Amino acid sequence: MSAPATPTAGTWSAPGRVNLIGEHTDYNDGFVFPFAIEFRTSVELTTRADGRIRVSSSFSDESVEVALADLADVFPARRDEIVEWARYPLGVAWALLEATGTDPSAVPGVDLAFRSDVPVGAGLSSSAAIEGATASALDEVWALGLDRVALAKIGRRAENEAVGAPTGIMDQMASMLGRADAGTFLDCRSLEAQVVDLGFAAAGLELLVMDTKVTHAHSTGGYGERRAACERGAEIMGVPALRDLTVDDLARAHELMDDVTFRRVKHVVTEDQRVLDAVASLRAEGPRAIGHLLDASHVSMRDDFEISVPELDLAVDTARAAGAVGARMTGGGFGGAAIALVDHDLVPAVTAAVEQAFADAGFTAPHIFTVTPSEGARRDA
């Protein structure tokens, strides 16, 4: 295809996400239950005739331009030469061309201009929002015809190989498949997704996000170590992934592995069960019934998976003491945000209590706000 004489233009967007429950289970082939939120990243696309791709954004002064034909030289080997935020959209363009075997000279060049209101570094997956918006836009303009699951996989590949973060598929699937007022119950082995009504508003509940302002990056340190411990645990137990264990296997696991590996395994195995229990409880009794599972999930991440930080623990403990139905840290950990399920009328009191507790502890003031389960990636204009 040669570039069109009249440039094509359009706007696509994709949301961030909150994970209701199911943390560090996705790369263990397990279960997760996230939902897309109303904060979105949008990309305005214009085609260009010179076979190049340019990315710019409202959240960085640095734009990057490269020939589409050179993306295969840049990723993954020379990715460090690209400013970090631009690795996400350029990585998606690279992964799309690679995965579909598309000749870069057969598609038009593009200008991609991003804007976003997804808080960065808060564990709300600003990265999946960039990936989802980019993948949706390029898939359509390059006429690649991939479905939403395939586009989510493209986003994960960009993140793993172009950015270098060894993350799972949850965030991309949540961002691609989100529905208003519903969560995405996802089997990360089969990638079968079920839309589950959350019914927060009907139950008089709000989902509060408490951004601790402690920033984190999954391309460094702790995330990869946790993933390696899980793989070690599965190998010791002789199973393809921790998904293949149940709580009944934990006694044997305890005998076979060192204490740290055991506690990592225990978190994942019990967390998978908590996801299944949360979905069943929600369907049978409504959202109030999942509070104790959110609480137990946090304790498991704090004590067994050891990915919480004092700010997250304080937010969770304070929200619960102020009357939250349940609370837990959300996302990959080591910073970011906690969530609390709170009665509508208690939102001001819980917010004030957490703000006061942070001030008393000498922590940076948190950013606390409610979120609404929202629609996934889409074309806006």
Ligand code: GAF
């Ligand atoms: C991050 C990762 F990107 C996800 O894949 C998931 O592993 C999550 O941490 C932890 O549940 O958001």
